[in-house]
Amino acid sequence: MSRPTSAPGRLARYGFGTGQGDGGARAADLLGPDGLDLWRLDAQEPVDERAAELLAALSRAADPDLALRQLHRIVEAERRARAGAGSELLDALHADPGLRRRVVAVLGASSALGDHLVANPDQWSVLRTGPDGCAPVADGRLEPAGDGNPVAALRQAYRLALLRIAAADLTGGRALEQTMAALSALADATLAAACELAVGELPEGTPRPRLAVVAMGKCGGDELNYVSDVDVIFVAAEDDDLTAATTVATRLIHICGLVAWPVDAALRPEGKRGPLVRTLASHLAYYRRWARTWEFQALLKARPAAGDLALAQEWIDQLAPLVWRAAERPEAVEDVRAMRRRIIDNIPPKELDREIKRGPGGLRDIEFAVQLLQLVHGRVDESLRVPGTIPALGALVAGGYVGRADGEALLRGYRFLRTVEHRLQLQGLRRTHTVPDEPAGLRWLAAALGYAATPGRSAVEEFRAEWVTHASEVRRLHAKLLYRPLLESVARVPADGLRLTPEAARHRLEILGFGDPAGALRHLEALTGGVSRTAAIQRTLLPVLLSEFADAPEPDRGLLSYRQVSDKLGSTPWYLRLLRDEGPVARRLARVLSSSRYATDLLAREPEALRLLAEESELAPRPREVLHEGFSAAAGRHTDPVEATRAIRALRRRELVRIACADLLCRAGSLAPTPTRPDGAGRRAPGLADVTAVGTALADVTDATLAAALRTARGTQPTVPGLRFAVIGMGRLGGYESNYLSDADVLFVYDAPAGTDERAASAAAHGVAEELRRLLGVPAPDPPLGVDADLRPEGRQGPLARSLAAYAQYYARWSRVWEAQALLRARFVCGDADLGAEFEAMVDPVRYPVDGLTREQIVEIRRIKARVENERLPRGADPATHTKLGRGGLADVEWAVQLLQLRHAGAVPALRGTRTLDALAAARDAGLLDAADADAMAAGWSLAAQVRNALMLVRGRAGDQLPRHGVELAGVVRLLGADDPGEFLDEYLRTARRSRAAMERVFDA
CATH class of the missing domain: 1.20.120 (Four Helix Bundle (Hemerythrin (Met), subunit A))
Structure with missing residues (x-):
């Protein structure tokens, strides 16, 4: 291959023209006699040895073309300022090798700092080598000068300090840790200067407030990067200082925004909704009562920065005991894990693989691992109580909490990623954490990081290979420390x-x-x-x-x-x-x-029930007939009614253990759910994936419990010859939709032979009903079964038990549309089966009206529904995630289905069932409901029911509110087979919104 013979061709050997694609032609113009006069166009060589040294320095810049263009611009600005005289900068670059390295490095790596030097062509002098031969100090000190606008002077001083830091960083004069410390010190100095300016602007006579500026985040950890919001918290000493302190803090934020970077005070208590400045006492009260795990995690990096430093240190010292107890919270570790997952989830998909800060294998992985270990171990090991990531990682390794090899790998990954971040931000002095994807940007970045081509691999490929290595190792160690030790x-x-x-x-x-x-x-x-x-x-x-x-x-x-x-x-x-x-x-x-606390509590009462775990067949719910026979036999072995009821309740507890364990284990992969058979026979273990199977199994157990208890109760009461008595299931019991902690909603009905004293029959029936409720509610080690008869005519004011004729008379004359709606779930549970069938036949015309509903009745249902939404939702509940009364939850779907039943079941027999999902499917099949709406409501109802059951299993107590964070949410998500609480919440909200919209279309039809 022949050697280049043109001036551009020769200059291309110096690296010029690579990014321009012009082979060095533009460089020849800038370097020729009409430009910097460093290159002889006729001889195709530097004009002299000094020019050759400068050209060699430019060739080593991250972007030689950028360095050359910016140098030319500065020299031109100098010449204009000096009326065409020579360039002092070029003379200095020839004479001072250290200055040459620093200026060229800055110009080739940062277009923003180059623009600053073009606008201020005399300020390159701050990079001169000192008389002692040493580089200029790059320690973050501010040296404002001038008698004019103090904010403008502060901005100039900030840029000069930043210029010194960048020059030392780019030429190897400062290691990463020293660069981050210098940037943090510069932030401190800027905050302090802005604070003084703000105090000086207070009205004359205003006492100086005791205001502390506490550095947080990267600044607090002495690991600030070039372009970042500076996180702070403002603390006032006393209430008397608040007004003036808030004025100073507000002005400080404004000044810093004009000078350098935004000041972010969002880490304060209550975030942006909270007051900008709080007193020390107010801070302590908040953190003691309200602070969440992430807020204590953030306090790990708190450090006095400006203002009243003694007050800032007092604030840190007062909060320290709370910080080092934060890990004792049951949900603390999961909170940290969940926060990290949420950060990843919020990254735009197109940036996920290029994010060096928030993405998998990024800086946040290292920081979260280190901070979690600090929170956990720092309670007893004070050597871990340091704000910076690198010092904390070193302390963790020294203390044996992290292996040496793992610690070194994390440290290497951290230094690599922070250096990449610094180079990315330094280029344009803008906030970015994303590696470019265009070839030119990647070439610049690789060069700025010092990568060179090797045989068979370009500089960009070298960079990518190391990035992949660090990212995968960081991700592996993050998972090891947080999830899989x-x-x-x-x-x-x-x-x-x-x-x-x-x-x-x-x-x-x-x-x-x-x-x-x-x-x-x-x-x-x-x-x-x-x-x-x-x-x-x-x-x-x-x-x-x-x-x-x-x-x-x-x-x-x-x-x-x-x-x-x-x-x-x-x-x-x-x-x-x-x-x-x-x-x-x-x-x-x-x-x-x-x-599950629920299952654990049951096993604690009867540990031998864990034998059920040995065989999958033992975890299958018992068929309905088997349950009734078993409960009846258990009660029959005791003559004392209390002892008989204890036996019934003990057997019920065992069945609850069986169902709960099967339900839990299906999600663990130990058991597989199978479809439900309506008769309950031959079913295998249900799982939360099949919530109807759980509801049916629990309803079967309740039916058997009530049947056995009813026989026991009748044996304790005076008899009336020929008196028939039946229990009618209502609500979730009637719909085979019971959950683990459901009461038994019932109606009590009796019928006496003709000629029987009505008062005696009523008293006997009432006694049976009362005794049944009393026996099942007696305090005992077993879970009680509440028997609720409030859905009876006239509610609690009405008689507990009514005759069949009295029910018929009431429903014929007095019942309201909501009572017909409640009867849609009425079914015989136990007692006299013929009487139960007669009751069902008697209420069929009420709940399945032949002519459907009148317009007024439809309006009444809508009104009641709206009232329920407005008045029944518990105070403070989140309607978006309340499984029962929330938007798109159980009640929404059930009301929609029941409205369709009331309107059409008189003409469509398929709608005459007590199960919500069955009636929903029947309405769809009959063309009364759009298939998509039916699917949306079925999905909403099923998910809400699953979540409700899971909440009860996890908590061991009733609850309808799905939390948005914390250990209970994590437990529910785990039971439901999901991995990420944030994703699960999003899915729940989407499903509920669709279900709600479908319900509204039914109500608006």
Whole structure:
């Protein structure tokens, strides 16, 4: 290949023209006699040795063309200012090699700083090498000058300080840590200067307020980058300072925005909705009562920055005890995990793979891992109480909380990613964390980072390869520290295989997410201590169990529950044998104990019920006939009605354990849900995926409980010959849609033979109903079954039991449309079957009117629905996520379905059923409802019912409000088989919105 013979061709060897695509022609113009006069066009060579040195320096710039263009612009600006005289800058660059390196590095890496030097062509002098041969100090000091506008002077001083820092950074004069510290110090100095300016602008005679400016975020951690909002919190000493302090803080924010960067005070209590400045006492009150985990996480980087530094330090010291107790919250670890997932979820998909800050394997992965470990271990190890990521990581490695190799890998990844971030931001002095995807931008970035081509690979490919390596390693270690640490190391093992000291095991338990690692260790020691066979089996089992506990939102609760069950059954010969020898039992038990307070409470009352976990067939709900026979037999073995009822309730508890465990384990993958059969026969274990199976199984158990209790209650009351008595199921019981904590909504109906004293019959029936409710509500270790008869005519003011004739008379003369609506779910439950059938036949014309509804009745239903929405939703409830009364939830769908039944069931027999989803499908099939609307409402109802059941399983108590964060949300999401709470909430809201819209179309039709 012949050597280049043209001037542009020769200049291309210096790297000029690569980005321009002109082979160096533009560079020849700028360097020739009419430009910088550094290049002989005729001889195709530098004009002299000094020019050759400058050209060589320009060729080493990140972007030689950019460096050359900006140098030319500065020299031209100089010449204009000096009326055509020579360039002082060029003379200085020839004479001062250090200045040459610094100026060229800045001009080739930052178009923004180049523009600043063009506008201020004398300010390059701040980069001169000192008389002692040293580079200019780049420590973030501000040196405002001039008697004019103080804000303008401060801006000039800030840019000069930034110029010195960038020059030292780009030429290797400062390491990453020193650069971040210098930028943070510059931010401190800017905040302090702005604070003084703001104080000076206060009205004459206004006392100087005691105002502290606390640095947060990257500035607080002494790890600020070139372009970033500076996070602060403002603290006043006393209430008397608040007005003036707020004035100063507001003006400070404005000044800093004009000088350097936005000041962001959104990390303050209540965020942007809260007051800009609070007193120290107000801050303490907020953090003690209201602060969430992420707010304590943010306080890890708090540092005095400006204003009253003593007050800032006092604020930090006062809050420190709260910060170092934050990890004791049950939801703390999951909160940190969830916050990290939400950050990733909010990244635009097109930027996800290019985000070095928030994306997977980015800076946030490192910071969140380090901060979680700080929160957990810093409670007892004060060496971890440092604000910066790099110092904190070093302390974690030194303390043994992070392995040396892992710590070094995280440190390398952090330095790499922060350096990339610095170069990206320095180019245009704009806030960015996204690697460019266009070829020219990638070439510039690779060059700015110092990458060069190697045989077979370009500089860009070299950069990409290292980026991928760091990102994948960071992501792996993030997952290891936050999600998947080695669980085996926590368990106590035989002495010859001991892996960890108790202290080290405690640390690992903390990493796993145990909120009380010391307590967890005590449980482990109690379970595995000694040389008995029991201890040996426990040492084998515990690693398996801990893997389940650690994945749960509340690992401590799972381990505690296991300890309690083991204490009760550990001496029985079958218990540990069952766990050891029956493969799925141990995992099933761990899943149940770690997922559900409801199931755990039931097992605590009857630990032997865990035998049900051994066989999948044992977890299948019992057929209806089997339940009735079993409950009746249990009651029949006792003559005392209280003891008989206790036996009934104990059997009910066992069936609740069966259903709850099957429900939980289907989602764990241990059992598979199967479709429900209406008769309840031959069903296998239901799962939350099939919420109708759960509702039917629970309703069957309630029916059997009421039937057995009714026989017991009738045996305690005076008899009336020939008196017939029946219990009619209403509400969710009538619709086979019971949940785990549902009361039994019922009506009591009786009928006496002709000639019977009505008063005596009424008294006997009333006595039976009262005794039934009393027996099932007697305090006992078993869950009570509330029997609610408030849907009867006249509600609580009406008689508890009515004759069939009285019901007929009432519904014929007095009933309102809402009562007909309630009767849509009425079905016979127990007692006299013929009477139950007669009652159903009697109410059919009421609930399935032949002529449908009048216009007035439809308006009344709409009015009642609106009133329910406005008045029944609990105060403070979120209507978007309230499963029962919220938008698109259970009530919305049920009201829509019931309106269709009332209007059309008289003519369409297929609509005459008590189950919501069956009636919904029938309405669709009959053409009364658009198929898409039917599907939307079915999805909304099913999801709301699943969430409601899951909430009860997780919490162990009734509740209809799906939380938007915290351990309960995490538990619900885990039970429902989802991975990300944020995604799940979004899906719930979407489903509910569609369901609501479909309901409104039904009501508007």
